[in-house]
Amino acid sequence: MFRWRPVMRPKNYTVKDLWRKGDKLLRKGKTAEAKEALLAAAQSHSPIDRHYAYVKLIRLLQSAPGQNDELVEICKQDIDLFPEFYEAWMLEYLNNIPTPYFPSFAVLAGIYEQQGKHTEALSLCELAIGYGLTETIGEDFPERMERLLAKLKC
Secondary structure (H helix, E strand, O other): OOOOOOOOOOOOOOHHHHHHHHHHHHHOOOHHHHHHHHHHHOOOOOHHHHHHHHHHHHHHHHHOOOOHHHHHHHHHHHHHHHHHHHHHHHHHHOOOOOOOOOHHHHHHHHHHHHOOOHHHHHHHHHHHHHOOOOOOOOOOHHHHHHHHHHHHHO
């Protein structure tokens, strides 16, 4: 008697599937697998998709102790992506929707500040302001700049 057997093919995930998979794994406490799925999503050709994968990775790595070096690298990659992201965002939304929150600037500036690298943190704030970014959680970039300048003058 012939039995039907399903053919096992490798599943091709879309970026949104990988985001969902990463979120689902995170809720289950499987951070390593979630990180793997989100890193795969960050390989997207779309700068918008890559940015959102980086945002999810930043949130994941912020909650994981001992991941500072990797968090710094993800933030740097997201910051380097900003010009390409901004161009794609403007084409996609025709300047009708403001640029979304870009946490990598504030997160990396905070890390640099904790490490005592006040000049680097100040440069990031200047870059964010130069790009026209204003939305942050907590302290705005001009406020942070003033505080960092005061620390540098001491």
